[in-house]
Amino acid sequence: MVLNRNRIKLYVGLIVFSLFIVAGNVYAQGPSGSGSSVGGDYSNEKLYRLNEAGLLSKPQWQTDVDIWPDEDRKPLWLAQAEKENGDEEKPLSSECEAFAKDPDADVGDIIRAGCQPTTGQMSALMDNPLGNVAMLFTQVDVLVLENPTNNKDANKVNYMGIAQFPKGLGENWNLINRIVWNVPSMPLDQGKIDRATALGRIRDQYGSGPGGSTLPPTDSPIAPIDLFDGRTTGFGDRYYVGLFAPKKGIKTKIGGNFLWGAGFDLGFPTASDDLLGTGKWLAGPSGLAVYMGPKWKIGALLQQYWDYAGDSDRDDVNMTNLQYFIYYSLDEVTSIGAAPNIIANWEQDSGNKWTVPIGLGINRTFQFGKVPVRFGFEVHYSVVQPDDVAGQKWDFRFFMIPAVPSALFKWMQ
Numbered sequence: 001m002v003l004n005r006n007r008i009k010l011y012v013g014l015i016v017f018s019l020f021i022v023a024g025n026v027y028a029q030g031p032s033g034s035g036s037s038v039g040g041d042y043s044n045e046k047l048y049r050l051n052e053a054g055l056l057s058k059p060q061w062q063t064d065v066d067i068w069p070d071e072d073r074k075p076l077w078l079a080q081a082e083k084e085n086g087d088e089e090k091p092l093s094s095e096c097e098a099f100a101k102d103p104d105a106d107v108g109d110i111i112r113a114g115c116q117p118t119t120g121q122m123s124a125l126m127d128n129p130l131g132n133v134a135m136l137f138t139q140v141d142v143l144v145l146e147n148p149t150n151n152k153d154a155n156k157v158n159y160m161g162i163a164q165f166p167k168g169l170g171e172n173w174n175l176i177n178r179i180v181w182n183v184p185s186m187p188l189d190q191g192k193i194d195r196a197t198a199l200g201r202i203r204d205q206y207g208s209g210p211g212g213s214t215l216p217p218t219d220s221p222i223a224p225i226d227l228f229d230g231r232t233t234g235f236g237d238r239y240y241v242g243l244f245a246p247k248k249g250i251k252t253k254i255g256g257n258f259l260w261g262a263g264f265d266l267g268f269p270t271a272s273d274d275l276l277g278t279g280k281w282l283a284g285p286s287g288l289a290v291y292m293g294p295k296w297k298i299g300a301l302l303q304q305y306w307d308y309a310g311d312s313d314r315d316d317v318n319m320t321n322l323q324y325f326i327y328y329s330l331d332e333v334t335s336i337g338a339a340p341n342i343i344a345n346w347e348q349d350s351g352n353k354w355t356v357p358i359g360l361g362i363n364r365t366f367q368f369g370k371v372p373v374r375f376g377f378e379v380h381y382s383v384v385q386p387d388d389v390a391g392q393k394w395d396f397r398f399f400m401i402p403a404v405p406s407a408l409f410k411w412m413q
Helices: 005-029 076-089 094-101 107-112 119-127 190-198
Strands: 048-050 056-059 133-147 152-169 173-186 238-246 257-268 280-292 296-310 318-329 334-338 341-345 354-368 371-384 391-405
Touching (some): 107 391, 119 354, 119 391, 173 257, 334 371, 354 391
Antiparallel strands (some): 048 056, 173 238, 238 257, 280 296, 296 318, 318 341
């Protein structure tokens, strides 16, 4: 039988390839079947790892001898792989295992012991509004405002950021700091209102207050223009809340802890448009109380604002914001409940003072590397709304909260 040249080349190639495979296996086994003469273990099982399909995944060069003794010259991929393998294989100490099994363990003690708190422990710490944790609230509210004068609805969108961090005041007390900023988008046309004001058709008293609600005129009729025609977006007022609170709560007979804090709040007229702020410097007292049980978290933050300076042409501010919260834990990282804001505008007539919402939502804490992040969504409906002025009807709230234990920062201790 005559073989053409192509077939001869193919057969020779297969023979050479087979010889290379055999030689490699012989070298890998060594004379004793345990490795090569350099003292490393290059057995075929460790030299190559096959996946379930029998295909070569990638070489795993494992040897008892470090072939790259100089760490600076070691390939990046190999150094990273060794680091990851080392992290995976490193067992927990008995102290860290005990902390991980204790849901009530103090996160500060966990970190000081060189251990990593679990996602559930960090989630429980984030539940505490007076806890030893730094959090960055990123919240977006889509509010449906109802104008009773023409039965027309429009949407207000408000982005709110809150940087919260504790500052230790001795061994027993914390100052809980909250720095608040807003970027509202109002369904009102600032230019149209300015023109109507210049013509004397309305007073220039529209604005957005601490509770995020619209503040129409207190003693002038609704302007004969469509106030929901247009949109004004920009920076709103800034706020600061400071709460003095004990570092440890009071144990209750029914289980859980009772915590409280008292302090003050300040408002700064930093809005880019009149519609987006009060035009006033604000101050007032604040207080917070909360019960932290095994399943239930119930509490309220009370804030009162009065103006003491600012634009004399703008309305006076006398407003109460009561944010109550009720949450029930489905598991250690998931809760249902809501935290609506009850607004009382004491400058309004009796039928227009109150906005009282109720709501329901869900939130869950995830771990991204070593940073826990909480995601949540809530829906609020105002069962009590102003009778004659535009007020909040629905609020669709989305939020994301990354957190870091304050034990990582000495200046917070």
